[in-house]
Amino acid sequence: MLELIDQFNVFDAFWTTIKLTLWSALFSLLLGTVVAIMRLSPVGFLRWLGGSYVTLIRNTPLTLIIVFCSIGLWGQFGIEPASRDSPTFIVDLNFRLAVIGLSVYHAAFVCEALRSGVNTIPVGQAEASRSLGLTFGQGLRHVILPQAFRGAITPLGNTLIALTKNTTVAVAIGVAEAAYALRNMIEFRPDVMLLNFLLIAIGFVILTLPTGLATSWLASRLAVKR
Amino acid sequence: MSTQQVLFDIPGPRARVRHRVLAVLTLALFVAVAVWLLIQLRAGGQLDANKWMPFLQWRTWTTYLIPGIGGTLLAALIAILIASPLALGLAMLRMSDVAPVRWVASVFVEFFRAVPVLIMMIFTYFWLSQQEWSVDRWNPLIGVVTGLVLYNASVLCEVIRNGVASLPSGQREAGLSIGLSTVQVRRSILIPQALTAMMPSLVSQLVVIVKDTALGSIILYYDLLTRSQQLSSAFSNVVPAYIVAAVIYILINYSISKVAETLESRQRRKRRATGGQTTDGAGPTGVAGPAVDPLVEHNTKL
Structure with missing residues (x-):
């Protein structure tokens, strides 16, 4: 088993998986928060835009989005998030395109997680902030969003777990992460097929288990006492 | 908190103007992005009739x-x-x-x-x-x-x-x-x-x-x-x-x-x-x- 790990750089592959997860988590959290604010805002057009974004993205397969990032975004629209002079141009390019696809997809779920977090806040909180004379933006910043994030830890954590698993889709545009490693291992060491699978599968259990535990610990710790 | 109307006051005349300005600005941004995408598509020939005719x-x-x-x-x-x-x-x-x-x-x-x-x-x-x-x-x-x-x-x-x-x-x-x-x-x-x-x-x-x-x-x-x-x-x-x-x-x-x-x-x-007696649904x-x-x-x- 150690020999397998060595031969196919399993640790490197999982490091790429972790990097994909962290970057996409960051960007999808930012984008998702913006979309959530749009969906809560008093401006009708923004609400509509945010709602359409969520409906469209949630109903599209992630594979399609990621493949389109490579073929469409880069191939047709010429969006090139890496420099051609760099010796690792192709690797950087595919990695960053995958991060774009993953972030765009998971932002829709982050938005819905935040909205469910907003739904845990009693009406009185918003009414009180309005009666103090806070504007929509001030109320959001000081009253609604801090509580919404704390109430949304569980769904946000679950989104993070799903994101970790979904990074495997990046194999579709040739990012060398865990699923890519599995395909290589199966191709060159077909004699230990099941071991190959278990190695990668257990890697994902190790990655997702702590996230789940940390989520439930944080959720109970940060829950707003009412 | 299910109704989102609680998050903001019913807009008065000034807030309505502000909202309209905001809506127009985002709409303009939206349109600009769309136009840019269309220009890129046209340059790549993806808007040509023969690319869409197959459908x-x-x-x-x-x-x-x-x-x-x-x-x-x-x-x-x-x-x-x-x-x-x-x-x-x-x-x-x-x-x-x-x-x-x-x-x-x-x-x-x-x-x-x-x-x-x-x-x-x-x-x-x-x-x-x-x-x-x-x-x-x-x-x-x-x-x-x-x-x-x-x-x-x-x-x-x-x-x-x-x-x-x-x-x-x-x-x-x-x-x-x-x-x-x-x-x-x-x-x-x-x-x-x-x-x-x-x-x-x-x-x-x-x-x-x-x-x-x-x-x-x-x-x-x-x-x-x-x-x-x-x-x-x-x-x-x-x-x-x-x-x-x-x-x-x-x-x-x-x-x-x-x-x-x-x-x-x-x-x-x-x-x-x-449901006769409904406690919490x-x-x-x-x-x-x-x-x-x-x-x-x-x-x-x-």
């Missing part, structure tokens, strides 16, 4: 798109038909009174929930192609279905367990007090109620399954995505092909989620109609409130 010809549909939709729906249907009974069995095992049975079922469920569907698909597909008895033509379909079944059975098992847990304890106690065994109570009282309450989330799980069939394109399954890729190389119209594929996926999934919503609202109405039918925790339901949709 007006019946032959494109019969060679690529309709078989693709068929492949996607076939894999999804087989997967849900196998996964639901399996989930039911797993849920029964996980609630069993025999501890070792419970442990085995729990390990199975937790393992297959943690492993990405794609990993299971890749493994099954390559494992099958090594076996002499396997029919090459069927390997991709079996690979896709196996991955989907293992994952979704585990997820649905948890959905069913949630449903059972949300039933009022009186249901179980009443069953036990009339002399039913715990297995009988579970089988004839708890699970049927949980399942009816579960119908909407079973249907909306279909959306997840339909989306995940697209993973099959990585192991060469002829689903809608693979067929659209073939189409795009035949007519060299990448952007139109992907847009049409996305629209078809969205239409399919949107209608499935509408069906789920209708089922849910019908159930809620029925519950209200039969729990009628005498015993199905408490929304049987699925909305958070849990949201998270199964990823």
